[in-house]
Amino acid sequence: MGRSARRGEESLSTFIDQHPEAILRHASHLHATTGGVIGDLTGMVHMLAMEAIDNGTERLDLDTVFGTVPAAAADKVPVST
Numbered sequence: 001m002g003r004s005a006r007r008g009e010e011s012l013s014t015f016i017d018q019h020p021e022a023i024l025r026h027a028s029h030l031h032a033t034t035g036g037v038i039g040d041l042t043g044m045v046h047m048l049a050m051e052a053i054d055n056g057t058e059r060l061d062l063d064t065v066f067g068t069v070p071a072a073a074a075d076k077v078p079v080s081t
Helices: 003-016 027-034 038-055 062-066
Strands: none
Touching (some): 027 038, 027 062
16 A cells, blocks of 8 residues: 555544534535535535645634634633623
């Protein structure tokens, strides 16, 4: 097995450990961005995954893509009354 194939497998195992909520809580953003077209969604997720592997984060950072507050930080944001 070549070095790049091993790198891909290592990165894939890291993505598997990502909490599903990290993607699911952005469902409405993903749908709006792709117009609900599954091929566009697949392409977008693939592109984001490749970027995450290349830049070493090895996770999909949809909060950065959509400009939203990360789930952990959202719990600490004061509720306005």
